[in-house]
Amino acid sequence: ALGGLDAARARPAGHIRVNAHRTAAVHVVLPRLAAFAATCPDVSVELAVDDGLTDIVAERFDCGVRHEVELQRDMIAVRISEAVPLVFVAAPAYLAAHGDVREPGDLGRHRCLCYRYTSSGTVHVWEFVRDGHRFERAVPGAFVTNDVGVMRDAALAGLGVACLPLACVEDGIAAGALVEVLAGWAPVLPPNHLYYPSRRQPSAAFRAFVEAMRT
Numbered sequence: 001a002l003g004g005l006d007a008a009r010a011r012p013a014g015h016i017r018v019n020a021h022r023t024a025a026v027h028v029v030l031p032r033l034a035a036f037a038a039t040c041p042d043v044s045v046e047l048a049v050d051d052g053l054t055d056i057v058a059e060r061f062d063c064g065v066r067h068e069v070e071l072q073r074d075m076i077a078v079r080i081s082e083a084v085p086l087v088f089v090a091a092p093a094y095l096a097a098h099g100d101v102r103e104p105g106d107l108g109r110h111r112c113l114c115y116r117y118t119s120s121g122t123v124h125v126w127e128f129v130r131d132g133h134r135f136e137r138a139v140p141g142a143f144v145t146n147d148v149g150v151m152r153d154a155a156l157a158g159l160g161v162a163c164l165p166l167a168c169v170e171d172g173i174a175a176g177a178l179v180e181v182l183a184g185w186a187p188v189l190p191p192n193h194l195y196y197p198s199r200r201q202p203s204a205a206f207r208a209f210v211e212a213m214r215t
Contacts, residue, residue, distance in 0.1 A: 012205040013042035019056055020065035022148050024192045025049045027167040028081050029065060029213065036212035043205045051146065052118035057197055062206055068190035075195040080213045084189040085166045088182040089173065091158040101161060101181040104128050104137050111142035111160030118146050126163055127187045134187060165189070 020029055025047055033045060048061070055072065056064040064072070067084070071077055088101070095101075098110055107126075115124040123144060125136045142160050145151050148168055155162040155169070156177055162169075163186070172178035194213050196202075202210070 011042065012040040012203075012208040014203055014205040015044045015046065016063075016206060016209050017046045017048065017061045018063055018065065019048045019050050019054050019059065019061040021051045021067075022049050023084070023165045023168060024065045024081070027165075028192055032212055032215075036209065039212070040205065040208050043209065045209070050118075051148070056195075062200075063194050063196040063210075065192055065194050068193050071193060071195050074198050076198050077193040077195040078210055078214055079191050080194050081192040083191050086163055086186045086189060087166045087169060087173075087180055088161060088163050088186055089155055089169050089178040089180055090161045091156060091177065092179055094158040094160060095179060095181070097158075104182065104185060107137070107139045107161065110140070112139040113151050113154050113160045113162040114139070114141040114144045115148065115151060115163075116144050116146045124163075128182075128185045129187045130185060 018029065029047060033047075036043070036045075053066070053070060054061070054064065056062075057072075065080065068077070068079075090101070094111075099106075101107060101110060104126075112126070116122070117124065123141065126139050127134060127136050143154055145154070148164060151162050152164055152168050152172070154160070155164070156172060161181060169178050173180060194210060196206075196210075
């Protein structure tokens with residue numbers, strides 16, 4: 001009887017709340033949930049998509065997913081992705097009407113689609129990398145949003161040039177709906193990490209979830 005109780009206690013079961021920014025939620029967490037559900041059918045997962053810097057302890061989340069530089073203090077962090085390459089893109093119709101973009105200086109005569117950070121309220125300053133040298137440049141923001149999905153859709157609609165994670169737009173590039181510009185100038189974001197409080201006692205369900213995300 002005691003052995004049966006121990007087995008039941010170790011079997012993953014329960015509810016896990018995860019807070020992740022949109023790109024990681026769609027392209028890192030979600031693709032791994034089907035396999036996790038197959039191996040841990042008694043565990044339910046709530047995935048909150050949030051591009052802000054949420055306090056996962058105060059908001060009662062079991063864990064969060066952010067880029068390495070955005071992690072809260074006193075957290076255990078597990079890397080769950082490689083570095084995240086960015087890419088500059090625009091729709092073919094937009095480029096036909098406004099001309100090509102070959103170097104950052106060309107952006108002064110283009111419409112740029114910009115991202116506003118949810119937590120700070122500041123607008124993302126575009127960065128460029130060339131021969132190991134990283135620098136910033138102000139660009140004319142013709143459209144601003146706080147959602148990368150909306151920004152991708154704006155680029156697809158021909159509204160202007162966008163800087164987005166490659167995972168968000170690679171299908172559009174492959175289909176010819178978007179064209180990469182400024183090839184070789186785009187920076188790379190740090191890897192995504194799953195993080196959780198160092199003081200928490202992980203349940204069997206949470207340990208299984210972390211392992212599923214790690215792989």
